[in-house]
Amino acid sequence: xxxxxxxxxxxxxxxxxxxxxxxxxxxxxxxxxxxxxxxxxxxxxxxxxxxxxxxxxxxxxxxxxxxxxxxxxxxxxxxxxxxxxxxxxxxxxxxxxxxxxxxxxxxxxxxxxxxxxxxxxxxxxxxxxxxxxxxxxx
Numbered sequence: 547x548x549x550x551x552x553x554x555x556x557x558x559x560x561x562x563x564x565x566x567x568x569x570x571x572x573x574x575x576x577x578x579x580x581x582x583x584x585x586x587x588x589x590x591x592x593x594x595x596x597x598x599x600x601x602x603x604x605x606x607x608x609x610x611x612x613x614x615x616x617x618x619x620x621x622x623x624x625x626x627x628x629x630x631x632x633x634x635x636x637x638x639x640x641x642x643x644x645x646x647x648x649x650x651x652x653x654x655x656x657x658x659x660x661x662x663x664x665x666x667x668x669x670x671x672x673x674x675x676x677x678x679x680x681x682x683x684x
Contacts, residue, residue, distance in 0.1 A: 570604070573638075 574580065580597060584590050653662040 574600075 580593065583596060584593050592632055650662060653659050658665055
């Protein structure tokens with residue numbers, strides 16, 4: 547691999563990391579995940595513990611992913627893991643439906659109110675192209 551290939555890999559890796567990181571921060575900020583969880587669990591006194599759990603969970607899972615670790619579990623363990631993953635996806639979908647009006651507000655502030663369909667289509671096409679890129683090439 548020559549210098550330009552290495553540079554391209556670094557740029558794509560950095561761009562991907564920035565995209566995922568900013569998406570994660572937007573998820574936490576826009577959806578108010580931590581405050582909602584503390585209100586729902588009536589644990590306002592331990593908000594820092596929620597924050598630390600979130601930070602350490604992201605760091606540890608990133609480290610485990612970089613190390614390439616895997617776990618061999620018994621098949622019945624798929625039930626609780628699947629239930630937790632389903633709860634996460636359900637909570638995420640419910641939270642997104644509450645803030646779905648973010649796009650019209652963003653389009654209005656950016657002066658793109660008459661072109662909101664183009665904004666949505668750009669997001670959809672970008673998601674489709676990115677997914678196909680990952681599925682076909684990786």
